[in-house]
Amino acid sequence: MRGLLGWAFSLMLLAPGVIQAEQALLGLPPVPIPANNLQTPEKIALGDKLFHDQRFSSTGEVSCATCHDAKKAFTDSPLKVSEGIRKLTGTRNAPTVINSAYFTTLFWDGRSPDLEDQSRHPFVNPVEMGLANHEPILEIVRNDPEYVAAFQQVFGKSGEQITLTEVIQAIAAFERTIVAGDTPFDRWYFAGDGRAMNDAAKRGFEVFIGQGRCVSCHVIEQTQALFTDNRFHNIGVGINNIQQDIPELAGAFLKAKAQGVDVDIAVLTDSKTSDLGRFAISEQFDDMGGFKTPTLRNIALTAPYMHDGSLATLRDVVVHYNNGGFSKEGEQVNAFLSGGIRPLNLSEQQIDDLVAFMEALTSPPFVQTASAERK
């Protein structure tokens, strides 16, 4: 099943021992590896196994890979929002794991500081993997013979010494190998191959860095392009529809939060609370309705779009921005809209070109994955 993906992280697995990922892919910086969780092939393999283990859910049917499926560019496309145990749905569109190693915060609202911390939450969210607590996971990894051997080899630990820390470190180590650059754009822009990208995509690039103002948040630098500023912006998705409710909703949520409500559960089980975005985490006016800028790499494979999966196509996304922060005719942009979002006055041609540009951001192994899937 994962054979198709093998290429993506084969570079990482070639070198034995500790891998510092100095082997960067075209268009990407070296993968940042935390000093307290260095990469080893064994740890990565263990993380891979944990990532795909469905026993870590209350029904035994859901793993990390359920919503972050390698065959779907590590998302659950075309679902709008993710389905967990018993087809329960959350409020947010599954972001891809590809290149998540570069994010400075995780989740759409950035409520986790790193991949390690992020990976602990879905296990115990009632609409994701549904465990009451992390004990069943530890029960399995302390007793399953394959895990016993692997944790001994990777961490030199067994029995009670194995805690959730080792589990999430291994998962994060695996996720840090899921990186992909070398797109047509990278070969054209960073390697100077004039034929790597078609004319529509080249025109789209001019719109991207010019009139479209996309590059302000989806950052391209001199030697690399992560296509994110790792910041949070209110772009008029979701929150436009709950404007009248914000004063009561925000007050009630902050009160509940102060009284100890689990934010992770609150934002994934109530769509209106979800649409408060980063505000629910930071409690800052500037973050009202704001969500993290996602990378655009491999974006053509991960429809639908936005934190709530509310926009079906890349063209719909561009039209939303072109309108200045709304999608439906007559929709009112919300009062907290980011100052960066304003009507762009793009022509139909420019909109098409922008879509063509985003379609040039797909990495080779995922092109193959997607085409194999279509057959």
Place this chain on the structure above:
Amino acid sequence: MNKAIHRRDFLKGAGALALAASLPINLVEMAFADSSQNFTFAYISDAHIQHISGSKFVRNWDRGLIRAVAETNLLNPKPDFVLFGGDLAQLGTKAELDHGAEIMSALRYKTHYVMGEHDYYLDMGEYWEKLFGPQYYSFDHKGVHFIVLNSVRTYDDWTYNRWPTAEQRMLEMAGLDNPNGSPFMVGEVQRKWLKADLDKVDKKTPLVVLSHSPLQKIYKGWNFWTEDAEEIQELLKPFAKVNVIYGHVHQIQYNQIGNISFNAVMATAWPWPYPQSYAQAESLLPKMTVPMNRADPFFERDATGWQFINVNSGNVDMTFTLYNNATRTVRYNPKTGRPEDVTYQAEAARIPAQTHY
């Protein structure tokens, strides 16, 4: 000092709220005030709603005011009222004043208005009065006497004899550094009214005086200025605690002259840079601790914002809510007897000036 201050929590619900919670905005109360008399008010200013044509208005100015209104509606504890500090319109037209009033109507609080020159010089405030009431007035609130002045009047000769049309008069006064302009003043009529109004107020009652232009002389070239400022200050002198809050300058300024604390408020429309100092006389320039710094042009409302104000001690404490920027607080320091920026007052804590070429 810190021990004497209680912090009340933004968006606090009815129930107990953990004091340790990290909160975006703290309404600061002075502990020595009678807590039943505690109150805050919010202050929005200089929206400069600008009509283009038909139903089109300048989007950026609209969005700045819309956001201030929406954020003010989230305050908890709720402010007792809102003040609008003038320049709701850009060129004083009905279309602009109506559009601005419509945006302001989303506020869930009683609102008092101050006249700005951009509201005034087309029809001398006639339509504005229909919408918002008298151009100058006073009211009492929880032991504080509030006075609103129209400080943007000028010499009658300039107003009535100089310009062929009302539109041109408006345009001439709308330019910040226009040499054809004329200095702002409160004028004799209002000074007489003010004297009579103050005669009825106990000298121990804290005063909050609201004007559009500074009731102090900062920079004449930009009308950061009120021609009869000294005469107004003289009328305010007998009172123990006097606060003047003004708009117009689109920047944070604070100053102390004798018994009077001066504070400026931010605009929701755009920021002005700091002006030259007035060098011909003793400098009464407000303390300028942090030069305006547009760090992020992507956020088109960077360096704009609104403020809420606490008057519990009889001296105003200003909290500036700045879009996409750190909140700033200028609080009256009873030890030094003047307003001070709580973060940037110390020399070592100041942000170095940005150099442009």
